Amino acid sequence: MSGTLPPVLPGPRRIVTSHDSDGQAVVSVDGIVMIQDFNGHRTGTFWASTDGLPTNDNNSSEDGGARQVGDLGLYASNTTNFIYSDLGPGVRTPMHRTPTIDYNILIHGELILITDDGTETHLKNAGDVVIQKGTHHAWKNPGKEWTRWATVLVDAKPAVVNGQELGWLLEMDK
Numbered sequence: 001m002s003g004t005l006p007p008v009l010p011g012p013r014r015i016v017t018s019h020d021s022d023g024q025a026v027v028s029v030d031g032i033v034m035i036q037d038f039n040g041h042r043t044g045t046f047w048a049s050t051d052g053l054p055t056n057d058n059n060s061s062e063d064g065g066a067r068q069v070g071d072l073g074l075y076a077s078n079t080t081n082f083i084y085s086d087l088g089p090g091v092r093t094p095m096h097r098t099p100t101i102d103y104n105i106l107i108h109g110e111l112i113l114i115t116d117d118g119t120e121t122h123l124k125n126a127g128d129v130v131i132q133k134g135t136h137h138a139w140k141n142p143g144k145e146w147t148r149w150a151t152v153l154v155d156a157k158p159a160v161v162n163g164q165e166l167g168w169l170l171e172m173d174k
Contacts, residue, residue, distance in 0.1 A: 006145045009086050009108065011035055014046050014065060029063060033084065036073070040088035045073065045081065046150070052078040072170075074153060075100045081153045085139075087111070092140040095171040099158035102132040102151055109147030112140040134159035134166060 016029035033044035047064040049055035057064055070076035073083070075098045084107075087093070095114075106128040113121040116136050123130065134156060141147045158167045 006089065008042065008088075009146045009148050011044065012046075012084055012148075016047070016063070016065070018061070028061075029065070033065065040091035041093055042086040043073070043083055045069070045083050048079060048081045050076065050079045053080070055080070074098055075155060077155055079153075079155050082150070083153070084148060084150045087139060087141040087147045089141055089144050089146065093138050095136055095138045095169075097134060097136040097166060097169040098153060099134055099156055099167050100132075100153040101134070101156045102130075102153050104130040104132065104149055104151045107148045107150055109141065109145055110143040111147050111149060112142050114138040114140060136166070136169060 011032040011034075014029060014031060014033050015027055017025055018028040020026045033046060035042050035044050045065050045067070048067040048069045049057050049064060050067055050069065051057070069079050069081045073081075075081060087109075092114075095116075106123045106126055108126060111123045111128075113123065113130055114137060115121075120140075121130075122142070158165045160166070
């Protein structure tokens with residue numbers, strides 16, 4: 001083994017449609033999503049709606065892909081956020097929890113979901129889906145190539161267990 005990392009995945013292409021002044025559907029954005037890199041975990045925003053639900057984005061010329069959502073770009077009150085994540089071979093994210101409903105879809109590679117009780121659930125097939133309901137978790141790439149998944153985070157009331165509200169949590173040491 002040469003010790004070199006496999007090449008990173010190319011940034012995903014994002015196409016956004018809207019209407020011209022005559023009401024005709026047009027492509028208003030066609031480009032590569034900007035990438036943020038966090039030590040083997042790369043992420044980017046496809047689209048964020050920040051004006052609540054129902055959103056008024058159909059009547060706005062603002063590019064939702066350029067919006068900042070919260071401090072870390074994950075979630076904020078009254079938002080939906082559509083992002084992608086790339087994880088390098090052998091890389092594990094910190095344990096974390098957001099007060100959101102998350103729809104995660106594996107696009108490329110393999111991914112392991114790690115939950116509080118130590119369970120590791122291996123996603124192996126493109127199209128595998130994980131729906132998280134405000135749960136504490138981490139992700140790990142067990143493969144030898146980069147992994148990519150897409151996530152839609154929808155603002156939600158925090159989970160409540162035994163009267164305790166389970167809100168935002170990020171454990172950098174785990």
